[in-house]
Amino acid sequence: MPIDSQPCSDDSAGPAPAAERVRAARILDAAGITPTPQRVEIARILLARPQHLSAEQVLCILKQGELSVSKATVYNTLGLFAKRGLVREVIVDPSKVFYDSNCSEHHHFYDVESCTLTDIDAGDVDIGGFPDAPEGKVVDRVDVIVRVRSRQG
Amino acid sequence: MPIDSQPCSDDSAGPAPAAERVRAARILDAAGITPTPQRVEIARILLARPQHLSAEQVLCILKQGELSVSKATVYNTLGLFAKRGLVREVIVDPSKVFYDSNCSEHHHFYDVESCTLTDIDAGDVDIGGFPDAPEGKVVDRVDVIVRVRSRQG
DNA sequence: TTGCGTGCAAACGCTTTGCATATTA
C-alpha cells in the first residue's frame, strides 16, 4: 500500500482569488448551499479546475491560506458538496476517498503506486449494455476504473 | 452511509467439512501457501462458492465454528490470499474491503443501501477500448461498478 | 431568539503492527 506524501500546493494560476471567490460563492448559491467563508474557500480550491483531491489534500492546501478551517468542517463540507452534486466521490482506494470536481460523465485511470487519478473521457469508453439492475433497483451510476502500475511491477 | 448488520452464517450446504478442508488445503498448496488450520478454514469458507465477504463477515462465520482465529490472522490471511490471486479485493465502499472468491473476469453491481455485491458476467458488458495507459504504465485490471439503489431513493 | 455553521476533541471502525508464543518444515 503506497504512501503518498506528495506535498500539496494550490498552484492555481488562474484568476485573482477575489474573483474566484465570487465565482465559488455563486456556485454554492446555485446549489442551495449557504456560502460561508470556509465553504467558499473549499469550493474555490476544489472547483478551480477538474481535479481529484482527498480530504487530507484539501486540508493541506487550506493550511497554506489565511482562513483557518478545521478538519471536521472539511469533511462535512466535502460530504455536503458531494450530496448536492458539486463534486463526485471516487472510491478506488480503501484508505481514502477522492473528491472529483469534474462532474461530467467520465471514468478513471488509477495509478495504484502513486495513488493518482486521471480522467478518461466518457466518449473514449463504450460500455455495452449490462444486465438489468436487480429487481426493484435503479442504476445510480456506473464507474469504470482502470488500475495501472509501472511496467513489470 | 448504510449500516449492514446482516447476521453472518455459513450456509454452505455443500460437501462434508472434512472433504472441503482437503479441497481447500490443496488450493493453498497449489498457490504456495502453507496450509495451516486457520488458513484452511478461511479458504474453506471463502472458496466454497463464488461470494463477496468482508473481513468482518469472515470473522463472524469463523466464530460459529470450533477453530478460533484471531482478527489479525483473518486480515493477514485475506491479504495473503489476495496477493496470491486466490481472491480479489473489491473496493466499492470506503468503509470496508470485500474479498471476492470469484476470480474469473467479471464486474459488479453494488447495492449502496444494503452494501451488497452481485456479479455481472464479463460477457454481459462490452467495454470498448479505452485510451492507452499513461506513459510507462500497464493496465493491471479494469473494474466496472454499477451502483444501484431502490427506486426513488 | 432560533437555527445553522464551525472548531475542537473525543469517539469510531477498519486495518495494521509489535511482540511473545506456538507451530511447521
Add this chain to the structure above:
DNA sequence: TAATATGCAAAGCGTTTGCACGCAA
C-alpha cells in the same frame, strides 16, 4: 533448529460525532 504463523493488544489513520460557541436571519 530455523523459519514461519498465530494471538493478543495496542497503535494508526481516515472519518464521524457531540457539544459549546458564534453568527446571521
